[in-house]
Amino acid sequence: MTTCWVIYNGSLVSDKFADQARLVADAAERAGVTAKLMKNYETMMDLSSELELPDFAVLLDKDILLGYFLKSRGVPVYNDPAIIDLCDNKATQYIQLAALGLPMPQTIVAPKVYPNFSILESGYFERVIEKLGFPMIIKEGHGSFGMKVYLIEHEAAFYAKVEELRGIDFVFQEFIRTSEGRDIRVNIVGGEIVAAMYRHSETDFRANITNGGKASPIELTEAQEQMAIKAADAVGAIFAGVDLLFGENEEPLVCEVNAAAHIRNILNVTGVNVADAMISYILEDLR
Ligand SMILES: Nc1ncnc2c1ncn2[C@@H]1O[C@H](COP(=O)(O)OP(=O)(O)O)[C@@H](O)[C@H]1O
Ligand SMILES: [Mg+2]
Structure with a gap:
């Protein structure tokens, strides 16, 4: 029997973090894995004692230290905490994206x-x-x-x-004025695009849904697809939520890569449950 922990941050009061974890845990159960929802502080990182550990962990939080701790005990962690660390700071992430020559705002x-x-x-x-x-x-x-x-x-x-x-x-x-109030979110798992949505806001330059943006499904152009995949790859994110901006002539620019991307909105908008792809990637990877 395969077991996993799906870890989210227990200090945040909004239900969207637990909801995100439930989506992943449900997908694991559908794939025959025994999944446990875990708040990050439920595992005490007591360096001097033994712990009962799962076969793998899905880290939906930015508790990077917990990721390093679990890895030190031999637990495969997705995304790798070093990748979450890199992406969690937009400055380190942009340094890496620029080093690999990805088109992005100056x-x-x-x-x-x-x-x-x-x-x-x-x-x-x-x-x-x-x-x-x-x-x-x-x-x-x-x-x-x-x-x-x-x-x-x-x-x-x-x-x-x-x-x-x-x-x-x-x-x-x-x-990027040509992208004012609009962007694209692309969810990627293991180098493949699983779902994408167009987001736009009538009231703000930011297209985030949490900030009042509205989303709809979108058919990506070849250029958008390639850019999203390259961006996820550039930072080494197995699971990625890539934001793309619209440059001159609609050419795609990388806005950011999220290594702990939320998947509820994209499920509601496109009907695609990214969690199933995440779990099937992990099970294949562990084989
Ligand atoms: N350089 C930019 N030019 C125009 N709009 C931008 C730019 N950077 C970000 N935005 C807008 O702001 C939103 C939030 O920025 P983002 O870098 O994705 O941060 P967050 O992690 O908060 O989502 C983007 O989705 C996009 O709509
Ligand atoms: Mg964003």
């Missing part, structure tokens, strides 16, 4: 500034403004559902934001 990784200090007088920020102009996007390294992505329209907002973000990883990014 991006500048902000330098580390300690919270009690400031580089306002250094001239650094003027160089950023000169390169990117306004409006500009500022994106925190760690953020989801569009909540840590800001459209900066003028200097006053720019300087206020960079001062506010001292001590936090973030990037400056070109605003």
Whole structure:
């Protein structure tokens, strides 16, 4: 009998994290695997004691340390915690995407500034403004559902934001006007596209559904398909939710790769349950 843990974050109050885990656990059960839903803190990472462990774990959380802990005990973890770690910080992720030459908005990784200090007088920020102009996007390294992505329209907002973000990883990014309020989400499992949706918002530059965007199924162009697969591959994500923007002439640009992508919305919109593909990939991989 094969057993697995489906791990989600137990500290978040929204039901969408448990719901996501239930989708994956149900898919595991359908495939004959005994699945246990686990809040991340239900496993005590007590380094000095033995634990009863599953045959594999699906890590739907960003508790990267738990992933490393389970791996150290010999449990295969999907996605690999090192990949979740890389993707969880948009700055490290963009460094990797750019190194592999993927088309993406022009991006500048902000330098580390300690919270009690400031580089306002250094001239650094003027160089950023000169390169990117306004409006500009500022994106925190760690953020989801569009909540840590800001459209900066003028200097006053720019300087206020960079001062506010001292001590936090973030990037400056070109605003892709041709993609304002719209993007594409592509769910990939093991290098193959499982489902995709078009998202658009009438009220915000961000297309995230949680932020008021509406979604519909979409038939991807060949270029969009290739770009999504390349992006997931570039960061090594077996399970990936790739966001694509629309550049000039609709050419696809990589917006980000989520290594712990939610699958409820795409199920509701397309009828495709990505969890089944995830479980069947894992079972094949473990064979
Ligand atoms: N450079 C950009 N130009 C235009 N729109 C953007 C840009 N970056 C992000 N967006 C919009 O903001 C949304 C959220 O950004 P994203 O990087 O995907 O962060 P999150 O992890 O919060 O989803 C995207 O889905 C897209 O609609
Ligand atoms: Mg996104």
